[in-house]
Structure formats: C-alpha cells, structure tokens
Amino acid sequence: MTFGRLVFFFCFIGASFARSEQEIKKSFVQTAVECAKEIPVSGEEFQKLKDTHVAENKNVKCLVKCVLQKQGMVDDKGMFDENGSIKMAEREYADDKTKLENAKKLYEVCRKVNDEQISNDDQGCERAALLSNCLTENAPKSSATPRRPVILKSDRDVSKDQPKEKSEKEKPPTIILKTREHSTPKDERPASPRSQGNDVEGTQPSKIAQNESKERKDQKFKLMSEPVKLLDENLEFNNAAYEFLNDANSNYLVVGVIGTQGVGKSMVLNLIAQNVPLNDLSRQILNSHEVSPEPTAEANNLTPVESQMESLNITEAANKKSQDKNTFKFKMQDIEFIERGVHCTKGIDMYVTNDRVILLDCQALWSPSLIEETNTNPVTARSANILTVDCLQIASYLMAVCHVLIAVQDWFADYNFIRYIQTAEMLKPSLSASNTVNTSQESSEYNSSVESHPHLLLLHNRCQLEDYTPEAVYTMQDLYRNAFQKSNLQLNSGMYMYSDTNKNGLNIDNVCKGYNVDACGSPMNLFLLPEIYSDFDNRDIYRGHPQFEQLAKRLRWMVLGVNRHQITTVPNLSEKGWFQFCSKAWETIRKCPFFIEYERFLP
Template sequence: MSESGHSQPGLYGQGRRRRRRRERDPAGPPGQNLSGPSRDRDYVPRERRDGSEESTGPLLQKTPIILAKPPGERSKASAPASGPPSLEKPIMLIKTRDEGGKPGNPPDIPPSASGAGTAKMEREGQRPTQPVYQIQNRGMGSAASGGAVDPVIGQTKLLPPEKMKHSIKLVDDQMNWCDSAMEYLRDQTDMLVVGVIGLQGTGKSTIMSLLSANSPEEDQRAYVFRAQTQEIKERAGNQSSGIDFYITQERVIFLDTQPVLSPSILDHLINNDRKLPPEYNLPHTYVEMQSLQITAFLFTVCHVVIVIQDWFTDINLYRFLQTAEMLKPSTPSASHDSTGSSGPDDGSEYYPHIVFLQNKARREEFCPRNLKKMHMAVDKLMAHSHLKYKGTLSMLDCNIFPGLSRDYMETEVNLFLLPLMENDGEDALTRAGSGPPLFSLLPGYRGHPNFSSLVSKFRSQILAMSRSQLSHTILTEKNWFHYAARIWDGVKKSSALSEYSRLLS
C-alpha cells in the first residue's frame, strides 16, 4: 500500500508535465525537447548517430538523415527497415603505375571496394581527384579511350636508339628510293645531315667512315662505308652506287654517294648494253644527269655537303656544282640566317654549307703561301654562288699553323687539307730501310700534323656546323626521311632537269 502510494504521485506528476509540453508545442513529437529527465531515454536518432545499439522500446522511430559519414562506418551501420534505401555515388579510383594500372585505362572498382581504397588513399595523404586524361579527352567519345598510350611503348621511346653496324641503301643503283633506313630514325629534331660528293677514287667512302664511326687504325674492311678494294682499284671501278645511309649515336646522318661523272659507270653502261630510260638517248647524258640529280638532292636535304678532291683543282668540278645549284628544287626556308651567303635570295631559299676537302694533300700544299693561293682560287670560282662556302670552317682555328694570324687569309673559304693516310710514326726513310740509325728513332718530318690528328680536328669542325631549318617547318628524323623521299621523287620528275637533259642530247 505504501509502495503504490508513493508511485501514484510520481506517475501523475510525470503525465501532467507531458500534457503541459503538448499544450506549449503541440506539433513537436515526444522526445524532441532536450530538457527534462527523459532526454537520454527518448531521443533514439542521436544514439544511432553515435554508433550505439538500437533501443528496443515501443517508441516511434523516424528515418535518420545522415549528412556525412565515412564509407567504412556506413557499411557497418544497419539501415532502418521503414525508410527507403540510401543511394551511394561510386568513386572512381585510378591505380598508380607501380600497382600495375595503365594511365589511360583505370580499373573498374565496385562500390563495395571503394571504401577501402579511399581509406588507403587518405592514410597516404592523397585525395581521389578527377584523372587528367578525362579532362584532356573530354568530348572525344570512344576514340579517346582507344588512343591511350601504353607505358611500354612510352618507355621504348626513351631507350637509346639502335646502333648501326654498317651502312644501308637510301637510293639503290637503279636510282629507286629505299625505306630500310626508317627503323633507325627517331622522333627528335636535334640532328645533322652531312653529304659528300666527289670524283671517282678521291676517298669519299673512307673519309665518311672516319667522320662517322671508324678510326684510321682500324682495318678498312670493317669501315661502315665500304671502301675500294684492291681489285676494284686495279680495274678502275667504283665501289659505291646510289646513296648509302648511316646514322651515328650522336644523331648525325651521313650520306655517301656514287662518284659524279664516273667513267666506270659509263663504261658499264656501254659494255653491258644496259637499257637506258626512255627519256635519255646517250649513255654519257644519263651518267651526267644521274650525278646532277644526286648533287641537287644533297643541296636540298643536307646541312653540310663535303666536296672531296685529291688534286687542286679541276675547273669542270666547279662548273658542275654551279649547274647542280641552278637545277636544285626550290625549297622555302623559315630560317633567315645569312651567315656565309652571298646572295639576296638566301632568306627565301635554302642553301647548305659546302666544304672543300683537299684529300691526299702533298707537303708543299701545307705551305702558308700555297694555302693562301688555294683559298683565293676557290673564292673566285664560287663568287657567284649562293652556297655557304665561307665563314663556317677554318684551318687557322685548329692550331695547325700557330705562327699565322687570321689577317693572313684575306678571303678564307671552307677549305681543309688532309695528307695521305699512312701509319703514324713510320718515316719514309725507315720504311725504305735506309738512313742512319739515329733518325730511325725520331719521328720523320712531314711539314704538317699527322693524319689522325687532322681527321679529328676536321670531324670536330664538321659536327659543330650550324643546323638551320631545311624546310618551312622543323623536321624530326622521321619527318626528314619523308621529306627527303618527296624531294628525290621531285628531282627525278623535275622539268628543269628534263629540259637540261634535252639540251645535252
């Protein structure tokens, strides 16, 4: 009786307080007033937000609205039975390259696994952002996803290029273009193209081998450009035919050519009854037009053209060079460098640097007085040429003549002298077996530095030539190959060369 007496006033007072709250706020459901002793017992949503267990009381439940919650805790929380299922927006994750993912193809991650990936990236201090490739390829459709770059292909572009062991054909003996050089070329623009022309037997292939990959001490049978054998020399034949191609690891392209105005090629055409093309009537006309086509081609696609001669000098060679310059295809150039030029049209048409190499020079040709006369003769013969024949190469800068000043050469042209190649340290008297024993221990007097030293200085000056633009756009190595193929096709179909051939016959 006493227990019921004490409990009845408590229940009565509690009900009266609830009625007063309903009268003061009739729209508020029970449990919304945070004051009073029943706050912790009636406010179920707050306990769910803290992650505690759900109460089992008979109170009315409302669907909680979760504004933000980590995905890991979201999967642990139990969804209410009466409310609609919550929609989760999937997060696309991109694996890094170390995890095996490709930059262009992000893996498909299910929504269930996205929480763990996001948590891992947050622990590592990273944020899942929009991939860059989606921004760049936006609006391109399926073509963008199909053009993704494979990282393996990207790594191969950074590998060192394949080293050539020997030269290959760029133009064969039938004057047809060859595509075998394409595999050795790269997509980079820092290159130098060096070509060579000369009469038969002047040493073109030997000089180009020494400039590119070989040394004078090596066996000539291992040269990248095959030199004349003793058998070919005895029957006065030519070793090279067409145009040979070689590129070094320093990205220097060397083009070795068949001899111009070659008597052995003419003899081969006459004696073997070789059928001429229909546009040529006489064999000597065909040989001269072949030489003009090759020289005009080099004047268009090369930065440097070396003219090799083994005696000074043949006036017909300079006439041939001027004819090839006249028949050269017109090539607009964006470069306005007029260094070494002597004509007003240099800004609108490209002309290469031309270097005259006196091979197998004798001792008296290294005399400063004779050297000055040689420079004056070349300058007068090339006075009306647009080719850059002066100002880019100097023997005085090589310390070959230490007593001479630059004022001694009034008109210094691009002329270099190389002596006859021989084994260094062997004097003529020693090879003959004569002379006193004292002189056999001393180096013989030559009047000039040895052959190896001069070749090294000549190579340094050739590789230091300026690399001006060959066309109106900057060419990569592969673009140069396609550009050279178009030039060669244009030279063979040139109307100016055809008209000149008609005048010769």
Template sequence: MMPSEERERHTLVGSHSQATGSEAQPKRQLFDFGAVNEKRTRDRRRKKDTGAKRDGGREVGRDLGPRAILQAPVILERRERPDGPKLPAQQDRGIARRLNTDAELSTQDDVKESTVVKMMNESEEFRTEATLRALADYPGHFVVGIIGKQGVGKSTILSSFAEQPDKTFNTQKPAKIFDHQTTGIDMYVTSERIILLDTQPVLSWSVIEQTLRHGSTDGLSSDIWRDLKTLHSIMFMLSVSDVVLVVSEGAEADLDTIRCLKRADMLKHGLPEFPLISPEKLGFSRPDIHLQPQVVFVNNKCQDLQFSQLTYDRNIQLLQSMLSDSRIEWQGLISFASALPRFKRSPNRPNLFLLPYTSNLTSKDEEDEDLESLDDLLRQFRNQVFAAPRKSGKRGQISERDWFRNAVKTYDLILRSDLISEYLRTLRRIKNG
C-alpha cells in the same frame, strides 16, 4: 569367476540377439563402432594416396591453391647465381619499362648500335623499311653528305667521322680498276645521332658501265646521261644535307666538280626544304626556297710539297673567283689555321681543308711540333664539321624519320623537275648542233 569364463560369457552375449541387460549393449556398440571407424580411416587414406599418384604427386582441392603460391620463392632462390652481380632496383625498373614499351620505341633502342644501311640502291630505289629502322623518331636531325669523283677518298674521310672507322663505310679498293666501291647512297648514324651519307662517284664512267650492265640510259647518250645523274646526286645532297663535303684529289681544286655544283644549285631553285610539311607548320607563310647547306671543300691526298701555305692560298683565290656570284655557302664554318697553326688565318674563313696523302704525316715529328698526324687532322676536321649550327625553330624539330620521308619526296621532285627537263633539252640541242 575365472577370466576364461568371462570371455566365454561375452561371446555368447554378442551372438544371441535376445540377450538383454545394461552391460551387454554398450560393450557391443563400442566394439562395432571402433572397427567401422578404423576401416573408414584406412579407406580414406587409400583414396588419398591413389588420387595423389594420379595427379602427379599434387593434392587436389580448393584450399590447396595458396600452398602452390608459397612454393614460388623456393624456385626463385634456385635461380640465383653467386657469380653475377644483381641489378639495382632502379635499373631493374628501367629494364621493365623498356620491355613494356611499344614496337616503335623498341626499334629506336635498337638504333644505338648502328650499321651501314643501303639508303638507295644502284637502281635509284629507296630502301624505306631498312632506313626507317635505323632512324629515330626523336625531334631534331643533322645530316652530313659527301660528293666527289671516283677514288678521291670519300668513304675514307666519312668513315673517320664514325666511332669505328674500320667498321663503317667500305674503303677497300674495288676488284676492277675502272669500277667504284659505293653504289647508290649508303647511310650511317653515329652515336651523336649524326646521319652520314656516302654517295657513288659523280662524273664517273664506271657508273655508266654498271648501268648498261643492269639497265639502260633511257635513250640518252652516255655523256649526257652521266652529267644528268651527277646533277641528280648533287641536287639531292644540297637539298637534304646540313653540311656537304666536296672532295677532290690532290692540291688543286676540281674545276669540273665545282661547275657541276654551281649548276645543281641553280637547278634546285624552287625545291622546298620539306615538301611533305606545309610552310605554316614550320612558321613560314610560304616555302623557304633560299636555305642553303654549308659546303666544305676538301683537298685530299696532298703530297709533301703541295701541303703548304701557297697551295692553300691558291685554292682560296680559285673558290672566290668561281663562287662569288653563286648562293653557295662556302665560308664561316671551317678554320684550317685552327688545325694547323703554321697556316695563316684567312679573314673570310673559307670552308677549305687540306689533308695529306695517307702514307705521309702518320706520326708527329719530334723536331716539328706543328706537324700533325693524319688521324689528328681528321679528328679536328670532324669536330669542326659537327660544330655546324643546327636548324632553328620548328625546322629543327623535324625528326630523323620525317627527314627521310621528305627526302624521298625531294628526290621524286628532282626527277620530275621542269628545270631539269629544260636543261636536258638544251644539252640535246647543243650536242646535235
């Protein structure tokens, strides 16, 4: 049989339903199922392509989840930069721990780069939020305060205690000759966690002028109001500081400032050290009202002829005569002979330090090995002040933030002090005759 005839016979068998035989049915079934399977395959492929385009190129299905996770390392590899060193595993874990800490610890980490904070403004209002951000909650605190008249160099001396003196307290001269630079209290925390407090000048008429421009003297005369605010400032420094620097200009001690210092020390009698903490928590049966800070006297801007042993001895005798009957701690911390060996050591070791005028002693003289520069003297002075003993026991565990909260309460107690009120009435009686 010819091949053409065979094709014709198969065609006739597929077109007539009555055709029977063992060969005709299987061949018809194979032919039909093959066409159907090929059509189904095309349909599934078309649906699959259409769904992938709708889904943005991603295949949809429950079993496709692991495939998306396996693609993550590819993205991480793209982020690598050949020009940056990779963090060690230990340091990387440390960063993760810091990121997982609460807001309080995060605030303490930000304290590392300190800036000058206005702790109290010119209206005697504490800036609580800004101050607490600059302080830490770790146990222990150490405070250095400073007092003195206008223009004696308080900010310059206190700035030398910081890591970058030119970026700490403002040491520029005010625009007006009778104005002052520091208003209220400025605070700076060093890398050693030393709290530095720079205050506005005491016994200053410029403070009165500024008060009259923005407020009032509460009905007090100008001189009484000036003395009252000076006492408030000195009492506060004596109550919250571990070391208080009393700065005067020139070779002679400032008698007016020393008298105010003695008066403030007597008027602060009865003020507790930490008014918000019970004495039992500090290990005392009753408040210890006899604790005193170390008071250091600084004669700044001494001229060449005044920078001598004679000037030093004369100031020691003056301090002894004025402070021998007071409770002020003015001995045992500073040794000026350690900074300048050509000065004789004093047996009672008074807290007295002389500093030359800024334009003098700026460099060492090759012919005089004992002559120190101003920067060297300030550095040695700073080291001796920072070496002051810290508070012991539970008093030494008070954190910086708790110290500040107690300081705010202390100032409120000073303003409402009965001794201050009685002193004010006495001044009025004396003035009125």
C-alpha cells in the same frame, strides 16, 4: 651557349621585367655575342663560367662587365647602378609588389660592392665580377616565374559530389588532343586506349594538354651496325632506314659527301663516324686497300677433328670478324677495285651514328663504270648525258637534305668539278611543295619562302708538302672565293684551318703556324688532308703539316660543331620527319623538268 649561374641571374632579372624565358635567353645570348666581338674569350674560359664564381681571368671578368653594362646594371667603371635598376623594375613590374620588394632587397644587399677597395681596376672588370657573384648567390630561387601547363576543362560530366578517396586513387592525367566537337554524343566520341582504361575507375576531373613529342619519347628504335641504302643502285628510294630513326629527336646532323671516283669520299665519312680515336688510324687506312687472302686448297682440306675444333670457336671467330669489320662503317676501295677501275659505292649509302649524326655516302660522279652497269646496250653519247643528269640530280638532292655537304678532291683544282657543283645548285628546284611532312609538328605553322642552303666544305685529300704552304692556301681560297661569289652555299661556317680573330672574336689553333689573315687571306670552309705514306711513323722526316690523326680529329669536331640550320620550313623536324621529306624531295627532283631541259642542251 650556357653560362651556368650567370644565366640564372639574368633569368631572375628578366622575370622582374615581365619578360618570358625565351626572350631572356635570346637577349642574353645576343648581348654575350656582341661583347665577345669586343673582348675575345677562348672556349676554355667560357667553360669556367659554368662554375659557381666567375673565373680568375681578366677577359672573362671584362666580358661579364660588358654584359652587365649593356643590361643597364653597371656604369663604365663597373659601379652598380642601384637607383637605375630599381626604377626600371618599378616601371616594368609595377603590378607585383612582392617580387618588386624581392628585387629591391637583392639590390640593397649587393650595393656593398661599390664600397670595396679594388686596386688596378680602371676598367671596372673586377668590381663587375664581384657584383655578378653577389647577385647570383643572393637571388631568391623562387623569384623565377615557373611555366604552367595549359589546363583544359573536360567536356565530360563531372559529379560535384565525387568522393575525395576515389579521386586520390585515380591514375595520372591522360594526354589527349581536344579535336572533337562538343555536340558529338559521348558514346560516339573517339577515345585513346589509356582513357578507356581510366573510365572504368572513374571520371578524370581535368586533362592536361601536352606536346605529342613527349608521347613519342618511349618509342624504341634500332641502332645501326652497318650502312643501309637510301637510294639503291637503280636510284630508287629505299625505306629500309626508317626503323633506325628516332621520332622524338630533332637535334641531329646530316652530312653528305660528293666527289669523283677514288678521291676518298668513304674514307672522309669514316673519319667523321669514329666515336673513339684510333691510335693506329693511318695504318688501318693503308691496310684497308689490301685484299683479304682467299683460303687455299690446303686450308680447305681439314680433317673432321679440326672441323669440330673450329666449330667450338665459331663465336669467338665471329666476334673478331665483326670487330674488324666495324672499324670503318663505309666500304673503301681496295686494290681490286683500283686495278679494275670500278666504283665502290652504288647509289647513296646511309649510316646513323650513336651521336645521331646521319652520314650520306654517294656514288662516284662521272665514273665510266656507271655507264657499263646501267646500260646493256652499246654505249652512246646519250648514255653519258643520262649519267651526267643522274649525277646532277644526286648532287642537288644532297644539297636539299644535308646540313653539311663535303666536296672532296684529290688535287687542285678540278674546274669541271667546280662547274658541276654550280650547275647542281642552279638546277635544284624549290622544294617548298615537298615540305609538307606528315608529322604532328605541323601544328605550329611556320611560313617562310626562304630556301635553305647547306654548309659547303671544300676538302682536298692526299695533299703534298707544298700544298700546306701559306701561298698555296691563299691561291686555293682566292680561286674558290671567286668561283662561288654568286653562290648561296654557305662557305663561311667556321670550318677553317686558321682563325680570323678580327672577325670571329674566338681563337682556335692554326693547322700551321704560318697561317694567318695576312699570309692566307680571310679564312673559308677549306680543309686539307695529307697523303698517308708507308713510312708515316718516321718522325725524322719533315712533313710540313701535323700528323694525320690530329687533322682527322680536327676535321671531325669542326663538322660536328657546325650550325645546324633548319632544312625545311617545318620547325623542329624529327628524324623520321626528315626521312619523309627526303622521300618527297627525291620524287620532286626526279620529275623536275629543269634536268630534262638541261639534257637536251648537252652535246
């Protein structure tokens, strides 16, 4: 979390204490989080800290005072402790007299804050805010220690009498990796294309070693217009999505969804994929179940003149059709699929939004239509067992490659579905052997035996009025809390319908006014989406919950705002590195003996 000029001040103070930039930020964030537990501050108030001065809000000023006090800058009354700050600077930074003098001058300027007459300031929050403004405004810009690039001496022979005019015309330093031995002859050394071009003009006096990720920033990648297959209908891994991934981006979010047939998995992912809010979202979801009318024989009998007129408007018609198609990225069940009782999604569909959110939509679990598709022979008991194992492998796979896993149900509660999630977690193998990804990011080794686990969001779709009562929410959370008490899946990630101010320190709006800790218990990752009726726009009917559009918007920002933990043991894994990990993870899961042994015990 960035706090604007206040962070700049602490970077200056940290520099005078000989601490690195990462240590400064880490210390400041830890201090701010500790203070936020004691002094609740809303998100809007945090945003005000980005301004030049501290916002005119007592909680914000008291938060600043708490941070300054924990840093040893002020006492309990908010008075600036100049002597203590100077002694600390002299002890920690005794080698650089210049910056020590700068710190003393800054403290001397801002000690006037202690002489200010402030009324109704028993806690010292107002005085601490004045001190913060004074320090941030008067801190010298050049006092922060700049990060210097690592300069490696070139192993090529450099002439000492090289003319200055020739060196000024040379191109910028070439980015290289120092991987060859000094004993290798110059003619046999491998060189990059850029370095070969520079050898014509002259020899570079020095080379700057930089991160390879900077070289990949200029690489082009395609934007997705529709989902592609990650696993096809035969559960074979598909590499078609590789060209849509950005190798220079490591700030992405992977969201997967599981559920039985017809519970609304594709609809939930369509809600998350919406970058622009739709005013008629409920109506478009209702219309998605309708089958597009087929052209009649009368419409097909067009005269040649009418056919020519249609050909003139082919571009406009294609654009309109594309806009209607792109409203929802994932195909949802229409009335034809529902009447036939078949599933809509086959394998795992993958879509990457422009915000670099990777959405994974999997096929229905335990769908009888899957048995009919995958078996040409008569259906037997073993056919059902094979389907069960395939679905367990898909669920374990999504647990291994996703940041967030959404478990969708359309009623409370399917005990078999809960046991299914527990079994998939139990059978999921350790993927440490699959974490060796062929990327340059392995240069910084990170050894950890801790297995990562996704955030699990329990989502109920098509909820009725009685499902939104505080008693029903309490019953749901109590059941899930007992069912997953021994699970490693993360169920307390902030994707709540109401907030626990005693635990979180932050206030968020409750879905319903009656939701609180006393009535519903401690919050967990549970969310309810209502049933959409044909008369949804009738405001005279009491629904017992906010509008569907408001809940869909809340669901989206909760999922996108969740903590993006490290999926593998490779730090800062890029999108393409994650895709390579997905390929090896699926290969490991398909060959895992746990699932084969589990099938033997099935009836």
